[in-house]
Amino acid sequence: MSSTAGEISKQLRLDGKLCDVVLRVGGAEVKAHKIILCSCSGYFRVLFTSSHWKCSEKSVFTIPDVSPDIMELILQYAYSADVDITSENVQDLLAAANQLDVLGLVGLCCNFLEKQLCPENCIGICRFADWYSCRELYRRAHTYILHHFEEVVREPEEEFLELTLLQLSDILEKDELNAKREETVFEAVLKWIEHAPTLRSSCIVVLLPKVRLGLMDNNYFLNNVRNNPLVSSHLECQALITRVLRTLHHICRNGLTCTCFLDPVSRPRLPYSILLAVGGWSGNNPTNAIEAYDSRTDRWMLIPWAEESPRAYHGTAFLDGALYIIGGFNGVEYFNSVQKFNPITHSWSQAGPMHFCRCYVSATVLDGYVYAMGGFTGYERLNSAERYEPKTNQWSLLPPMHEKRSDASAATLNGKVYICGGFTGSECLFTAECFDPQTNQWTLIAPMQTSRSGLGVVAFNQRVFAIGGFDGVNRLHSAEAYNPNTDSWSALSAMFHPRSNFGIEVLDDRLYVAGGFNGLTTISSSEYYEETSDEWFDIQDMHVYRSALSCCVVSGLPNVTEYTFHQPALQLQNKNLTEFNHTFKFKFISRALLTTHVTKQLHRDLSLSPN
Structure with a gap:
């Protein structure tokens, strides 16, 4: 609608004139025009026109799980294509807009949340976007977590510590994770485990292979990783330690060669x-x-x-x-x-x-x-x-x-x-x-x-x-x-x-x-x-x-x-099937370990996860 038509329709609604539908929300009744709601919402379009439900003649509808204040904002958007989004109302507004299939308003809420991304809230926004299937917001929030990883794991750290095992594992394995030192990644793993050691100690078997141990300082690896009590207490980790020692020896003698890019423990992460x-x-x-x-x-x-x-x-x-x-x-x-x-x-x-x-x-x-x-x-x-x-x-x-x-x-x-x-x-x-x-x-x-x-x-x-x-x-x-x-x-x-x-x-x-x-x-x-x-x-x-x-x-x-140098290194994959198969086999072993050693933790995380 033109701005003039929008203002006229808005005033007619406020005056209760020509309204042909009443929405019951949270004990309140709100009058509106069906044609306006249908123009911006697939939910209302189906609700008002479905002959199977015999709704076309109805004039009163109960809308569950939406408060009067939020419905008023949705109507404001429907009549003017504009709405006052704030930090206090954005989550409820996005949830209601998603429920009522008001896609334009969902987009506005996602744009608002994207601009609010910071180390303190990026994990929460990422989870929220995943729950409501806002894929672009999820992608941007997830990318923000990767690019600002070192800030995310520092104080305040509540959101980081509440990550599930699968969520943390997904972050750690990404090449895009921005960490100047791989030692920071290892210390983040220890911090996450120490938050709930009884439940999470066995998760070291899954998380340690996600850390690029072959990129660490040799002394740090020997003193802080190999001799870590948590690492030493798991045979699977000890097998990985032995393998990393061979990798570190190779890097000391030959430098960071192309084959290192195909090895999960020594593949450099992408620079931000x-x-x-x-x-x-x-x-x-x-x-x-x-x-x-x-x-x-x-x-x-x-x-x-x-x-x-x-x-x-x-x-x-x-x-x-x-x-x-x-x-x-x-x-x-x-x-x-x-x-x-x-x-x-x-x-x-x-x-x-x-x-x-x-x-x-x-x-x-x-x-x-x-x-x-x-x-x-x-x-x-x-x-x-x-x-x-x-x-x-x-x-x-x-x-x-x-x-x-x-x-x-x-x-x-x-x-x-x-x-x-x-x-x-x-x-x-x-x-x-x-x-x-x-x-x-x-x-x-x-x-x-x-x-x-x-x-x-x-x-x-x-x-x-x-x-x-x-x-x-x-x-x-x-x-x-x-x-x-x-x-x-x-x-x-x-x-x-x-x-x-x-x-x-x-x-x-x-x-x-x-x-x-x-x-x-x-x-x-x-x-x-x-x-x-x-x-x-x-x-x-x-x-x-x-x-x-x-x-x-x-x-x-x-x-x-x-x-970056990752591009020519990746081109070697087709020429080096043995190394590629070795890498794939290692990833498969890691997934197998996840299944056999931390089933209880996984079940717990899955029960808490939005997915």
Whole structure:
């Protein structure tokens, strides 16, 4: 109905005019129009038109298990396609809408619950969605549990501890379970068992094989798993321990090989976030190569969906599910264009162009906007800045910075944009400034301890980090961090490799750097920084030697397998039937153990489960 017709029908109902049905709910009577109810509810459509039940002539119907308040909300939706959903009424409203087959209202309730997902309620919402067969909400809630597993098992933990054996087993066996350390998964199993040890102790036989024991630290496995009293008390677990010891020995000698991906105890889990290294300068030419780094396997994967136009000295930003490639240079042309990549569909499109060509640009994201600052047009260094709004596909100019800056780098922290260092055309800068969108102003902050052009800047644990770069004489491996509370910089331990014009990002609470120029040549080396120990660690080199690249972290991809080493490893399955059969046999044994050793627990869980 049009809004006018809807308002008229609503007023007629409130006035009790032309109403041809009375609904009895919870001792109250509510008048309505059959035709309106039939238009939104399959339940009422059948109820009012069924000749078999001789209901077409009836005007009074009793609706069970629905309160007057909830029925009023359903009628509100039926007459206006709008309803006031709250945390207090959503469960009763969804249950009634499901009972009365008001599918549109079921969808609204599911959308509301999805937006409320958090570590404290995701398990409850998942169970609720399963009970009422809301498959999409169930899928999203289940995915949320997997992606936020470490937060879910921490305090408050009531929902986690009330999981059934089957529910917990289903979560633990998923590749998508997001746990930085497999030790966390094992400790979660122990916590769940200790909540009801008499009933759950035997469940260790089922749950332990779901933990990727072969990915644990050797000392932790030997001291905390092998010698655990609960594990030691079950012969089936001891057989698994012996097998894992062989796997750990294999990994120590050969590293994480492809066969490890086919073994349930050593198969790496899929990462929730991946690091993308995009474009850059390789040899004497720009490149369009894209590589994805999987921190779970310490491997870079070349991604085949590179854009057609190579570019270097560009910026990248990830916003609203899209990767933006901003400005840059291809050896001939300086770009003001912006390419947009969808990592799910692998499709490229053109976003709105910037006001200026910007090579050596600094880019970042804040509050739903992409910021682009400074750079080089091919003729001059810039102090201008602009930001992009995806809804309008347009860039708008911001107040200019205090300094002209190309080869600078930027990050966002606590609602502000920080830009550090850079090159004016004649000198390398040690100055830094921040932009506050609330006041629309740039403010100079304390200068860095070292002049840095071609540096990397990133926000990390409430500080702004400035890494590497070029001071006008040497490529740097030094690093420093800015504390906004004290407006001061402090030195950090140095990288292993000096580098400028490299990629930098934060992934899984570590600061990663990749590629760059060391003063002699482009490099492919990569390393990460642990703040707790103030140490750097080498990781796998990229496949492509390059500088002038840009890095970006992409999270929560449903097709993350396409960006990880899991994909080529899985392709070996058809070539290695023996290993595949071994894996399948192990899973079959696990299911057999579930049946023979924990029948009573299963019966108990099934009696409590919504299914």
